[in-house]
Amino acid sequence: MQKRDNSIVMSISSLTEPQRQAATHVDGPALVLAGPGSGKTRVITHRVAYLIEQGIHPFGILAITFTNKAAEEMRNRLRTLQVPRGCTICTFHSLAARLLREFAAEAGLAPNFSIFDSADQKAAMRVSLKACELDAQNFSPGAMLARISNFKNNIETPEQVAEQYNDFYHKKVVRVYAAYQKQLHDNAALDFDDLLMKLALLLRDNSELRNKLNERYRYILVDEYQDTNHSQYQIARGLALSHENMFVTGDPDQSIYGWRGADIGNILAFEEDYPRARVIRLEENFRSTPQVLDVADQLIQANQQRKEKKLFTSRKDGTAPRLIESDNEYEEAREMAEWVKQLHQGGMEYREVAVFYRVNSMSRVLEEALRKAHIPYQIIRGVEFFKRKEIKDMIAYLRLLVNPADQISLKRIINQPSRGIGNTTLGRLFSQSEKTGRDIWYVLNHVDEVGALGGAAKTRVGKFVETIINLQNRLEDSVSEVLKKTYELSGMQAALAGEQNEESAANVEEMINSASQYEQEQENPSLADYLQQIALVSDADAYDEQAGAVSLMTLHAAKGLEFPAVFIVGVEEGLIPHTRSADSDKELEEERRLLFVGITRAEEKLCLSYARNRTVHGVSMATIRSQFLRNLSGLDFQTMETSEDSEDDFDIEPDPYESKGFSPGQLVRHPTFGLGRVSKYVGSHGDDRVTVQFNSGARKTLFLKYAKLEKLSFPR
DNA sequence: GGACTCTTGGTTTTT
DNA sequence: CCAAGAGTCC
Numbered sequence: 230m231q232k233r234d235n236s237i238v239m240s241i242s243s244l245t246e247p248q249r250q251a252a253t254h255v256d257g258p259a260l261v262l263a264g265p266g267s268g269k270t271r272v273i274t275h276r277v278a279y280l281i282e283q284g285i286h287p288f289g290i291l292a293i294t295f296t297n298k299a300a301e302e303m304r305n306r307l308r309t310l311q312v313p314r315g316c317t318i319c320t321f322h323s324l325a326a327r328l329l330r331e332f333a334a335e336a337g338l339a340p341n342f343s344i345f346d347s348a349d350q351k352a353a354m355r356v357s358l359k360a361c362e363l364d365a366q367n368f369s370p371g372a373m374l375a376r377i378s379n380f381k382n383n384i385e386t387p388e389q390v391a392e393q394y395n396d397f398y399h400k401k402v403v404r405v406y407a408a409y410q411k412q413l414h415d416n417a418a419l420d421f422d423d424l425l426m427k428l429a430l431l432l433r434d435n436s437e438l439r440n441k442l443n444e445r446y447r448y449i450l451v452d453e454y455q456d457t458n459h460s461q462y463q464i465a466r467g468l469a470l471s472h473e474n475m476f477v478t479g480d481p482d483q484s485i486y487g488w489r490g491a492d493i494g495n496i497l498a499f500e501e502d503y504p505r506a507r508v509i510r511l512e513e514n515f516r517s518t519p520q521v522l523d524v525a526d527q528l529i530q531a532n533q534q535r536k537e538k539k540l541f542t543s544r545k546d547g548t549a550p551r552l553i554e555s556d557n558e559y560e561e562a563r564e565m566a567e568w569v570k571q572l573h574q575g576g577m578e579y580r581e582v583a584v585f586y587r588v589n590s591m592s593r594v595l596e597e598a599l600r601k602a603h604i605p606y607q608i609i610r611g612v613e614f615f616k617r618k619e620i621k622d623m624i625a626y627l628r629l630l631v632n633p634a635d636q637i638s639l640k641r642i643i644n645q646p647s648r649g650i651g652n653t654t655l656g657r658l659f660s661q662s663e664k665t666g667r668d669i670w671y672v673l674n675h676v677d678e679v680g681a682l683g684g685a686a687k688t689r690v691g692k693f694v695e696t697i698i699n700l701q702n703r704l705e706d707s708v709s710e711v712l713k714k715t716y717e718l719s720g721m722q723a724a725l726a727g728e729q730n731e732e733s734a735a736n737v738e739e740m741i742n743s744a745s746q747y748e749q750e751q752e753n754p755s756l757a758d759y760l761q762q763i764a765l766v767s768d769a770d771a772y773d774e775q776a777g778a779v780s781l782m783t784l785h786a787a788k789g790l791e792f793p794a795v796f797i798v799g800v801e802e803g804l805i806p807h808t809r810s811a812d813s814d815k816e817l818e819e820e821r822r823l824l825f826v827g828i829t830r831a832e833e834k835l836c837l838s839y840a841r842n843r844t845v846h847g848v849s850m851a852t853i854r855s856q857f858l859r860n861l862s863g864l865d866f867q868t869m870e871t872s873e874d875s876e877d878d879f880d881i882e883p884d885p886y887e888s889k890g891f892s893p894g895q896l897v898r899h900p901t902f903g904l905g906r907v908s909k910y911v912g913s914h915g916d917d918r919v920t921v922q923f924n925s926g927a928r929k930t931l932f933l934k935y936a937k938l939e940k941l942s943f944p945r
Numbered sequence: 946g947g948a949c950t951c952t953t954g955g956t957t958t959t960t
Numbered sequence: 961c962c963a964a965g966a967g968t969c970c
Binding site for chain 1: 946947954955956957958959960
């Protein structure tokens with residue numbers, strides 16, 4: 230034990246002064262404003278170790294991380310420091326799921342609730358829209374869910390929303406919101422937002438329970454505090470209400486989740502919320518070369534809505550970051566592979582290189598190029614595996630075993646594999662449920678009472694129910710054992726026996742293997758807990774630093790990671806910043822922060838890249854380089870080949886910065902029709918149309934929304 | 946009930 | 961271009 234104490238003390242003495250201050254802060258609230266690469270993770274780990282060394286019981290410590298991966302990493306680090314186990318380290322969502330199961334009665338929930346993923350949410354929304362007699366054509370399930378998600382993130386119930394708005398649209402939204410919540414309730418299910426909202430409400434309304442949890446978690450740490458939404462803020466606040474031992478770390482410049490309700494105001498107002506708060510700044514960067522840091526700093530300086538912060542490093546000089554221009558995305562991918570190859574020949578390991586992109590769909594071309602160049606790579610997309618049909622089917626069976634009220638899962642697999650229970654039968658079962666007020670599971674168990682059903686159908690349904698009950702009786706077995714039996718008895722195994730289903734079968738096998746790994750690692754493994762864990766996986770969870778491979782991921786997934794070499798593709802208008810974020814300065818600044826996050830992942834080598842043309846929906850379109858590149862000077866601009874588009878009789882420079890309106894006389898370029906002048910402009914609320922007289926003689930009326938019209942101007 | 950074809954539209958980003 | 965959902969036909 231003495232050895233342990235020494236190692237922690239020694240380890241802490243190796244920290245810089247501000248790091249040490251943060252790590253050894255014990256009582257009361259603290260805000261650590263930690264710039265990129267400032268050793269924040271080290272600080273958090275050391276603080277946990279220090280608290281325990283000071284005699285705090287590990288059970289009293291709760292550390293909330295942004296991803297499961299980050300939690301796992303922290304656990305590993307603590308183990309390395311030989312810190313006694315027992316503290317809770319998890320994400321907000323896992324914490325909420327856990328506490329809501331533990332206090333299900335208080336929360337008015339079934340303890341075996343299902344967690345709905347986005348596909349389940351969509352299915353539930355379709356049912357809800359139908360129940361409200363609204364057409365899914367006019368009220369898109371996706372848009373509805375997004376709207377409702379916003380309300381939930383702000384802890385606003387349908388009743389509260391109804392009080393705020395009185396217009397036609399919101400009246401409909403409120404109805405759908407209420408119907409959707411009823412749908413979730415009937416399924417004994419929660420969606421991602423519910424997990425947070427329900428816990429926040431519970432902490433707000435149940436003071437007895439709140440006190441109990443305040444007592445349990447004496448010390449609370451929240452990482453990436455800049456990306457907490459209102460629910461998460463309220464959960465943290467509620468948990469720390471009595472002791473205020475709230476230690477948060479974050480960087481306003483790295484807030485990139487505003488679109489899902491994250492409120493940068495939470496971190497900016499921390500000192501007001503916790504007046505006793507101690508503020509510690511970690512501004513020294515230990516990760517990147519001065520050149521990389523300079524680019525990052527120049528970029529982020531362009532944001533207006535930020536607190537001034539000085540980034541500095543004592544690291545020695547490295548190489549200048551590069552900017553590569555390619556003709557199209559295929560050439561860009563080749564350039565990327567070439568760059569990786571050269572680094573590798575220079576002695577860099579493949580696992581030290583990462584490629585970031587804005588949207589997942591961009592990975593395919595990059596993969597191809599890497600495969601062609603025989604460069605090993607891994608795609609960081611943890612949720613992908615669980616989206617495969619056969620895996621989703623398995624999950625639906627398992628969820629049904631745990632939670633028979635889960636109709637969405639039931640509908641998914643009652644005829645999967647095919648057992649002759651089609652839409653007609655299903656419809657009759659559900660209308661029986663509606664007619665009698667009995668839940669669907671009861672109806673299934675009493676098919677004889679369903680008059681509308683034929684004898685053959687009754688037998689088939691009866692056999693299905695028998696299978697499910699048979700499996701339910703095995704729930705005491707190990708998780709992997711239940712999975713195996715489910716695979717077998719459901720008929721899925723037989724259905725996937727053929728050669729053409731080899732891959733699907735292998736996926737299920739892999740799932741079963743991962744389940745046995747799960748039960749070895751877990752202290753109290755259970756099917757419900759296993760399902761919860763896989764429902765809450767994130768893309769970042771798939772990152773394996775041991776794999777000797779180049780990592781490909783979205784800029785969002787890159788958060789919290791670092792690599793010696795980073796390549797960012799598609800630094801173009803429409804991607805970075807994304808078209809959907811062009812509406813407001815607020816969104817634009819978040820896009821800039823996103824690029825900032827990407828750049829600051831790089832330790833030594835950084836390369837930004839854009840292509841002059843890119844295929845969108847199968848059509849190659851001319852692009853404009855990102856306006857953010859304007860914020861950067863001193864980049865070594867490497868042009869691969871000059872464009873052959875000689876239609877430029879004069880030197881034309883695309884000007885995306887004042888592209889709000891296309892007034893008559895405006896010079897434009899269209900990817901297929903070429904150069905032209907706007908002769909007429911008709912604005913009609915999002916469906917703006919322009920009539921363009923093209924140089925080719927053609928005269929076209931185009932929807933601004935769809936036509937990739939490029940606004941041109943003469944050089945000043 | 947199930948397989949097949951046609952239509953539509955386009956999710957940034959993720960728990 | 962491609963995936964998902966709706967519609968159609970056996």
